[in-house]
Amino acid sequence: MRLVKHLNDFQHIKRQGTGYFIVLDHNSNKVHSVRCNWMKEESFIQKVITNKETNGSYYWVQYWNSTQPTFDEIPCRKCMC
Numbered sequence: 001m002r003l004v005k006h007l008n009d010f011q012h013i014k015r016q017g018t019g020y021f022i023v024l025d026h027n028s029n030k031v032h033s034v035r036c037n038w039m040k041e042e043s044f045i046q047k048v049i050t051n052k053e054t055n056g057s058y059y060w061v062q063y064w065n066s067t068q069p070t071f072d073e074i075p076c077r078k079c080m081c
Contacts, residue, residue: 007049019063020062026055029074
């Protein structure tokens with residue numbers, strides 16, 4: 001598991017196209033495939049850079065196990081169905 005703190009890391013992970021983002025948020029935690037259309041640079045910049053992770057953060061994992069969520073995250077309804 002790796003905390004993603006920089007835009008260039010986010011972009012690199014998206015380009016590689018493997019693994020999952022776990023997005024922590026004050027409302028709910030969600031897991032998305034890195035290929036998910038809802039994983040946008042604008043959202044990453046807002047949450048991580050502009051707001052300095054005050055309302056959440058992004059983690060990258062190579063594999064995700066739904067029976068053992070790390071942060072009680074729920075799967076994205078768009079990419080994990």
